[in-house]
Amino acid sequence: MGLSFGTKAPPTALTGEVEVAGLGKKYGVIQVLKDVNLSMAEGEVVSIIGPSGAGKSTFLRCLNYLETPSEGTIAIGGAKVVAGGARLPDKASLDHLRRVTGMVFQSFNLFPHLTVMENITLPQRKVLGSSKEQAEEVANKLLKRVGLPDKASAYPARLSGGQQQRIAIARALALSPKVMLFDEPTSALDPEIGLEVLAVMRDLADEGMTMLVVTHEMHFARDVSDRIMVMGNGGVLEIGPSEQVMSAPQNERTRQFLKAVLDR
Ligand code: ADP
Numbered sequence: 652m653g654l655s656f657g658t659k660a661p662p663t664a665l666t667g668e669v670e671v672a673g674l675g676k677k678y679g680v681i682q683v684l685k686d687v688n689l690s691m692a693e694g695e696v697v698s699i700i701g702p703s704g705a706g707k708s709t710f711l712r713c714l715n716y717l718e719t720p721s722e723g724t725i726a727i728g729g730a731k732v733v734a735g736g737a738r739l740p741d742k743a744s745l746d747h748l749r750r751v752t753g754m755v756f757q758s759f760n761l762f763p764h765l766t767v768m769e770n771i772t773l774p775q776r777k778v779l780g781s782s783k784e785q786a787e788e789v790a791n792k793l794l795k796r797v798g799l800p801d802k803a804s805a806y807p808a809r810l811s812g813g814q815q816q817r818i819a820i821a822r823a824l825a826l827s828p829k830v831m832l833f834d835e836p837t838s839a840l841d842p843e844i845g846l847e848v849l850a851v852m853r854d855l856a857d858e859g860m861t862m863l864v865v866t867h868e869m870h871f872a873r874d875v876s877d878r879i880m881v882m883g884n885g886g887v888l889e890i891g892p893s894e895q896v897m898s899a900p901q902n903e904r905t906r907q908f909l910k911a912v913l914d915r
């Protein structure tokens with residue numbers, strides 16, 4: 652009786668681990684993202700696929716403000732920012748947003764002049780204020796987790812691309828993100844080498860990490876992700892359970908794209 656009084660959630664309530672609403676991005680007058688919406692539950696894995704130039708990478712980079720979105724709302728892991736005002740969101744909000752997201756790039760982006768151990772401990776010390784010992788303990792655990800426990804003192808140039816990418820994943824995980832963002836993490840790797848990176852990502856997914864993955868790896872998209880989001884022309888063409896999007900895409904442009912990719 653009267654229980655609904657006052658209990659209705661406000662319209663702006665953001666409940667998922669990831670809630671993106673009305674995200675847009677313009678470069679000058681060119682609109683490269685328009686009204687992108689995405690809601691993800693904790694532990695969910697979503698793959699983003701679509702033709703080149705669709706806006707996949709820009710979307711991912713807007714989520715942690717590597718690119719500044721022009722409009723929309725981003726809420727991730729308890730951090731929330733509203734884009735498009737006269738001023739940038741305040742520094743504390745942006746720091747929080749970046750803290751809850753871990754990013755892995757196509758080109759690894761390790762510091763070449765630092766050892767593997769230094770690459771993984773430096774962000775922990777700078778961002779979290781960890782002591783050297785704490786940071787090294789975390790790094791050693793993560794090196795084991797990505798299958799490279801004996802590479803702590805190596806320099807990146809001495810490692811294969813697949814090993815460097817696994818180190819980059821360990822470095823991102825060291826900051827305890829709530830959501831991992833992967834931007835084509837295997838595109839720069841030979842197919843066989845890419846498999847070792849995909850195996851680490853699959854483990855992460857199995858362990859319950861929330862993951863958003865821009866990828867051309869259709870097997871990964873189908874088998875590991877819960878849902879697939881197909882982007883085209885700066886927007887979301889469709890989003891649905893992976894199996895359904897792969898086997899019965901609803902959108903004509905998605906069908907064309909999948910045919911081109913799968914017929915290769
Ligand atoms: P995808 O990752 O799907 O290949 P991108 O997000 O890289 O697509 O690019 C989306 C669109 O935005 C493309 O048309 C691209 O040319 C344009 N774009 C990306 N970065 C910039 C930039 N810095 N300045 C102008 N246009 C850009």
